[in-house]
Amino acid sequence: MNEDLFKQMLKEKGLKVTRQRLLVLELMAAHPGEHLTAEDIYALAKEQYPDIGLATIYRTVQVLLDLKLLDRISFDDGFARFELAKLPGEESKGHHHHHAICLDCGRVFPFEEDLLDTLEQSLMERLGFAVTDHEVKLFGYCRSCRENREDGHRNG
Amino acid sequence: MNEDLFKQMLKEKGLKVTRQRLLVLELMAAHPGEHLTAEDIYALAKEQYPDIGLATIYRTVQVLLDLKLLDRISFDDGFARFELAKLPGEESKGHHHHHAICLDCGRVFPFEEDLLDTLEQSLMERLGFAVTDHEVKLFGYCRSCRENREDGHRNG
DNA sequence: TTTGGTGCAAAATTTTTGCAGGCTA
């Protein structure tokens, strides 16, 4: 992420460039694909700026969401999570990437595939619903958990 | 939903059949595809049983989730929502149905299409990730909102 | 200097838990 571009985006919205905003964006860029909660971001930010407050994290995250620099995602575990958004043009239709969530170890595997075109076309034809974005979560079992499970089966 | 089957499911788990549990399941069955929050269910339940408590709604919903009679979904608006689950065998692979969410009016259109087989196969081949379930949310604009918008364009 | 941002603490909101009493089996 280009810091100068970020400063320009803030100025265009009449917002000020502050150390806290720069820090949060930098942290998010340093942890791609990690799905951080507000508390996670707070803890990381305190390492570099102990005086920062949790309320600032929430307010900054909201600014970054408005600028479409972050995506909010939920794994239905009680807190909102945030991750760096792809810049427009980095992928085909401006769609976000998606998540395969292991039901055993809880790890999250991002993937990029964008195979929903047929489905979206069908919705337009049948319902007149024009899709502009989508979010896909797959649940299942990752390779290492499946291998562990097979070991278990062999032994008992 | 068959009430006797529900009673049997409860008994098999050592749980008791109570008026509150029957009522909540009945309400969920009477409002298919409506994505009710705990407060929504509470309000509906009070109409028929004014003494019921909100805590009972949360506890009952948890029981119904465990029995896989309900699905929990989140539209990232701050509360968990619940809807009646499809019985096994009602759809192809045990997968749930999905949601197209209008960004304008907020209405939610359920759809059944199950066109992710290719994607899931590819994940298995590339990551060794075995998908057992998926959740798809599409965001966009429904027919009536699109028509209103076009009216607006014509008039101004 | 003016406007908006921050940190702290309190408030708001959703969800969970403890407990005394009541209902199911």
Place this chain on the structure above:
DNA sequence: TAGCCTGCAAAAATTTTGCACCAAA
């Protein structure tokens, strides 16, 4: 009757807001 279930209220947990002070433009 024994044990689970409920209702109420309090607690927990995440997120938002009010306010005085501070920093950016």
